[in-house]
Amino acid sequence: MTVLAHLSDLHLDGTPESPERTRRAVNHLTGLPGTVDAVLITGDVADRGTLAEYHQAREALAPLYERYQVLLCPGNHDSRPEYREVLLGDCGTAPVNEVRDVADVRVLTCDSSIPGRSEGLLEPETLSWLDDALAAAPDRPSFVAFHHPPVTLGLPYTDRIGLREPDALAKILEHHVQVVAVLCGHAHTAAATSFAGRPLLCAPGIVSTALMPWEQDHDASWQTHSAPPALMFHRYEEGRLTSHVRAV
Ligand SMILES: [Fe+2]
Secondary structure, eight states, rough: OOOEEEEEOBBBBBBTTTTHHHHHHHHHHTTTTTOSSEEEEEEEEEOOOOHHHHHHHHHHHHHHOOOOSSEEOTTTTOOOOHHIIIISSSOOSOOEEEEEEETEEEEEEOOOOOOOOOBBBOOHHHHHHHHHHTTTTTTTOOOOOOOOOOSSOHHHHHHTTTTTTTHHHHHHHTTTEEEEEEEEOSSSSEEEEEEETTTEEEBSSOOOEOOOGGGGOSSSSSOOOSSOEEEEEEEEEETEEEEEEEEE
């Protein structure tokens, strides 16, 4: 059995208040009497992508790193050079793609950010890396994780800035039947749908919760901060994935 805790969209902005909601999630996970196999964070770690925000993220997430494997990918609010410098300790500008074996599964975290843009794209370099990494372990159940959902979710604000060219990803997934599910963030609301014949699961937002059109007043914001932060647990055993949402 494998259990992944999945959180997203911390949007740490360098103010003293902003880590509070992240801390609630971190405390929940570090205070579990049992354990999970890894913690996945699907982007928008920072709000404006500054070095100070990543230093704040490193500090806020430190207790997680002490106890768990932590897997991260950037979102549209992240900035690759600063993200790399503080969180990865390198100075590149290439997409941040990583493959990690966690208990019985493989997790492939991909960089769907486009520098300077809000919408997402898996660059050709990322797609070919993904194809190769999946081909290298065809019998290992795998999860593909990145920030921007490759389908619309009925959220007017985020649907406009989703993943461009999702067909290129769908084509790759066609050749890799071991991909169990696609895991995303960006939506700021827990959402379950499908993509390329697999479950597509979006983690709720730590910083805020997006409102559906029927939950909004005309002039109101697309998001609310009055709902508690929340995360997901994805449990995979013997071919079956079950996902649970937990407010913290
Ligand atoms: Fe976000």
